[in-house]
Amino acid sequence: MRIAFYGSSLVSAYWNGAATYYRGLLRALAARGYEITFYEPDVYDRQKHRDIDSPDWCSVVVYEGTVAALKRAAASAAEADVVIKASGVGFEDDLLLVEVMAAARPAALKIFWDVDAPATLQELRAAPDHPLRRALSSLDLVLTYGGGDPVVRSYRALGACQCVPIYNAVDPETHHRVSEDPRFAAELAFLGNRLPDREARVEAFFLAPAARLGNRRFLLGGAGWHDKPLPANVAYIGHVPTADHNAFNATPHAVLNISRASMAENGFSPATRVFEAAGAGACLITDAWEGIELFLKPGEEVLVARDGQDVVELMRKLTPASAQQIGERALARVLGEHTYAHRAAEVDRVFRDRSSRVEAAE
Structure with a gap:
């Protein structure tokens, strides 16, 4: 399956605490056969502080921090089987959600991936007309960086069809024992x-x-x-x-x-x-x-x-x-x-389970 992932940054951890999480999960998903393209805006000087090259297991598309460039990047969601908009992208997040989900094919799995659920939920509770809150019932799935049952219950109460926490983990190829420095x-x-x-x-x-x-x-x-x-x-x-x-x-x-x-x-x-x-x-x-x-x-x-x-x-x-x-x-x-291989197996199961439910309902 082809994944279009819209997030903060894959290639730069500069003011981007989600980088390690993205890298570990997407690398492990690629090892399971997923074809992934990661779309990230050129904002906050992250491209000047890249700490990895574009990986061979994921295509990276960096788009300018303009509305026109955002819309061009969002249009590429039409090519994917799984379309993911993460929280905290950092440039016109609400507009990006609307554009990405509008571009997604009807048969595609549409997902919001929240890497800061407590902050997002607080924002949604305070704004009944928030674009994400309005979109929740039309999304197939909400995945979260953590939060357990309290977050799951909160998202379901706000209209999410399904919410599943996907916790952090370790990638043994990048985080391992080394000599003291x-x-x-x-x-x-x-x-x-x-x-x-x-x-x-x-x-x-x-x-x-x-x-x-x-x-x-x-x-x-x-x-x-x-x-x-x-x-x-x-x-x-x-x-x-x-x-x-x-x-x-x-x-x-x-x-x-x-x-x-x-x-x-x-x-x-x-x-x-x-x-x-x-x-x-x-x-x-x-x-x-x-x-x-x-x-x-x-x-x-x-x-x-x-x-x-x-x-x-x-x-x-x-x-x-x-x-x-x-x-x-x-x-x-x-x-x-608790490796990202364990987490990717869980994500793969959730994707396939949700896809089969959507197909059965059509």
Whole structure:
């Protein structure tokens, strides 16, 4: 089957947290025989910060950030068997949804793929005339980056025919163990862009513990933190290219995952960082959120912190031997149950099941 996928960016992870998710899933779907074309707008300087070349497993079409170019790209949806519009494309999202679905053939599977369900649902509830809300009943399927039953129930209540969470995972070919790199030496490291609904949690779970553990080196990576006051023992290294993520995860004593507030409140939304870290055999400490046990076992495959005090206590107790054991168990768990090959098999099943239902109803 041919897939036309309209998303933020496949070739650039610059201010684009969905890049790893897209790459892992689409690569695994291509391995199952899907022919995929990814359409992305040239916005936010992403093309100036490309971190991969156009892959051989997916055609990439970059269109100008103009309405005319958007409409030309959307018209290509008519050639596909599966048409997917993702959330957060970054240029005229509402118009893109309308144009893409209007161009899709009647027999094509029409899908909205939400990579930030809590934010999207909040927007839809506040706007009864929102283009996506009006379109939900005409779409065949909503797929989400995470969210579990709460998100499924919310989408169904708003009119979606079917909603299925497709969680993050690890691609063993891109995220794996590597040798330690002195650039990333630290007791605890955190990688994440500075975002409004994450900043207070970074202060609580990372910066406050760093201030209390002043004799230990902390490492902060990600865009936007350059003017943030930091404790003296926190080293800020800016944007970390995806090519360095394995070393960033494999080198420190432990790495920290801090969810955005909306993701933590909703639960069942493991970030790509969780699986990147586990794939590199890192000892991961994550903030607490409902559903973590579906992916990693707390206390054995991941350490869970309810607040900054927990982070301090976990760091004081953690030894090199225990950190290594946790990392090894996490790696075994994600390779056994949470690779993008596992997720692609689920997506393939959902696609085929939904297609057969649509055909039977015609």
